[in-house]
Structures are given as structure tokens and as C-alpha cells.
Amino acid sequence: GQQVMQIPQYQHVQEGEDFTTYCNSSTTLSNIQWYKQRPGGHPVFLIQLVKSGEVKKQKRLTFQFGEAKKNSSLHITATQTTDVGTYFCAGHNAGGTSYGKLTFGQGTILTVHP
Amino acid sequence: NAGVTQTPKFQVLKTGQSMTLQCAQDMNHEYMSWYRQDPGMGLRLIHYSVGAGITDQGEVPNGYNVSRSTTEDFPLRLLSAAPSQTSVYFCASSYLGRNYGYTFGSGTRLTVV
Numbered sequence: 724g725q726q727v728m729q730i731p732q733y734q735h736v737q738e739g740e741d742f743t744t745y746c747n748s749s750t751t752l753s754n755i756q757w758y759k760q761r762p763g764g765h766p767v768f769l770i771q772l773v774k775s776g777e778v779k780k781q782k783r784l785t786f787q788f789g790e791a792k793k794n795s796s797l798h799i800t801a802t803q804t805t806d807v808g809t810y811f812c813a814g815h816n817a818g819g820t821s822y823g824k825l826t827f828g829q830g831t832i833l834t835v836h837p
Numbered sequence: 838n839a840g841v842t843q844t845p846k847f848q849v850l851k852t853g854q855s856m857t858l859q860c861a862q863d864m865n866h867e868y869m870s871w872y873r874q875d876p877g878m879g880l881r882l883i884h885y886s887v888g889a890g891i892t893d894q895g896e897v898p899n900g901y902n903v904s905r906s907t908t909e910d911f912p913l914r915l916l917s918a919a920p921s922q923t924s925v926y927f928c929a930s931s932y933l934g935r936n937y938g939y940t941f942g943s944g945t946r947l948t949v950v
Contacts, residue, residue: 724896732877754935765927766880768938811879815935824895825939827872829879 725750725816729828737836742802744831746795746812753818755788755795756825758811766811792817802835809833839863843928843942850918850949858913858945860928866940867933869911873897873924874944880927886911887933918949 726749736742746755754773758766770779772788772795779786785798795812809830816826844859862869870885882895886905900922902914911930915922925946929939 729879756938758939765941765943766929766939768940771936771938773936813880824882824885825870826882827880829877 725814725826727812727814727826727828729812729831731831732829733832733834735834735836736802738804739801742799742806742833744797744810744812744833746797746814746828748793748814748826750793751817752792752814754815755792756813757786757795757797758813758827760809760811760830762808764808799833802833804835804837807833807835841928841930841940841942843926843945845945846943847946848948850915850947852918852920852949854918856915856918858915858926858928858947860911860913860942861909862911862928862930862940863909864930864940865908866930867908868937869905869928869930870895870939871901871903871911871913872927872929874927875924883913883926915947920949923947923949 728747730745756771757769760766776790777788783800787796809832811827811830813825813827841862867888871883872880874880881897883901884903886892892903925944927944928942931937931939
């Protein structure tokens with residue numbers, strides 16, 4: 724079945740440093756979604772990318788979808804303590820049913836030292 | 838709008854006991870799903886539903902049952918709890934289709950002893 728792998732599993736940074744997490748799928752995706760989960764909280768939808776090579780920005784966050792639609796990345800510029808949490812990517816398999824089943828990566832746990 | 842409401846927030850069960858985790862949404866979402874979250878494993882899909890009366894299995898369905906009698910409610914039943922079912926359970930919903938993000942409930946932390 725479809726597998727979505729995310730690296731690294733953990734990332735510790737000093738406040739102000741940049742951070743990147745990578746997501747790789749074993750199959751071609753129709754879209755990629757990113758979620759953030761604060762410690763003790765629930766995942767919250769951040770953004771969706773659909774087009775090959777698409778890049779989207781949300782303030783200090785930059786999301787990229789690979790040309791082959793099998794990988795994605797999330798880059799945070801100049802991290803802040805409010806960025807602490809687990810970042811998940813999730814994707815729908817290309818083809819199949821119209822709704823699909825969203826498969827999540829294992830997540831990257833980000834800690835930011837002030 | 839309350840969004841997705843899960844109850845209870847915490848539960849301790851003894852091995853062999855059964856219970857139902859409740860999930861309700863007030864956004865008229867057709868799609869509802871249950872995930873479990875374990876350290877290092879991400880979110881794994883247990884069961885999902887695309888509308889009232891329609892359910893299907895996800896990645897890890899064994900030991901769990903679901904039903905969808907209304908659009909709003911999607912309860913998850915543990916038939917005979919096992920320590921391996923100790924986890925955090927999240928209910929999520931969305932409009933039907935691939936272009937919608939999921940709205941998650943606040944989760945149920947379940948411990949089976």
C-alpha cells in the first residue's frame with residue numbers, strides 16, 4: 724500500500740535558525756497536505772498543494788510539491804518558539820476514488836530553544 | 838460551530854472491557870474518519886465513512902467497529918480492549934473530495950491496563 728515517509732523524525736534548533744522537513748511517498752500523489760500539532764493538541768490543517776512543482780508561502784513557512792508529485796517539503800525561516808510542535812505531511816493517492824484516503828507521514832517533532 | 842467534538846478526553850480500561858468513543862461534527866461534512874496516534878508511527882487510519890450508512894476499513898481496523906447512522910455522528914467501538922490499543926484517538930472530518938483539509942477533534946487518550 725501507499726507509504727509516506729517523513730524525515731527527520733526529530734529536529735532541535737535554536738530560535739532564529741531555519742528548519743526543513745521532507746516528505747516522500749512511495750506512490751504518485753494527487754495532492755499533499757500539511758498539518759501542525761502543538762504539544763498535547765490535535766493536528767491542524769495548514770495548507771494543500773496540488774500542482775506539480777507548486778510552491779506556496781505562509782509568512783515564514785514555505786511549502787513545496789515536487790515535480791514528480793512524490794515528495795514535498797516544509798521550510799520555516801527564522802524559527803520562533805511558537806513554531807514548536809509536530810509537522811505532518813499527508814497525501815491522497817493519484818487515481819482511485821474521488822475522495823481517497825489520506826495517508827499521513829510519521830511527522831517531524833520540532834523543538835525550538837530560546 | 839463547535840467543529841468536531843470527541844468524548845471522553847481520557848479513559849482507562851481494563852483488558853477485555855468494551856467502550857465507545859464518541860465523535861460528532863456540526864459542519865455537515867460527509868467524510869468522517871478515525872485515526873490512532875502512537876509515538877513514531879504518525880496517524881494511522883482505523884475506519885472511515887463517506888456518508889450515513891457507509892463505512893469502510895482503513896489501515897488498522899482489527900479490534901474496532903464503527904457505524905454511521907447520521908451525518909453528524911461517527912462512534913468508534915472497542916470490542917474487547919487490549920493493551921495494544923493504548924493510544925491517542927482522533928476523529929477527523931471533511932467535505933467529500935480531495936481538495937479539503939481535515940478538521941480534527943481534540944482527541945481521546947485511552948489507556949488499557
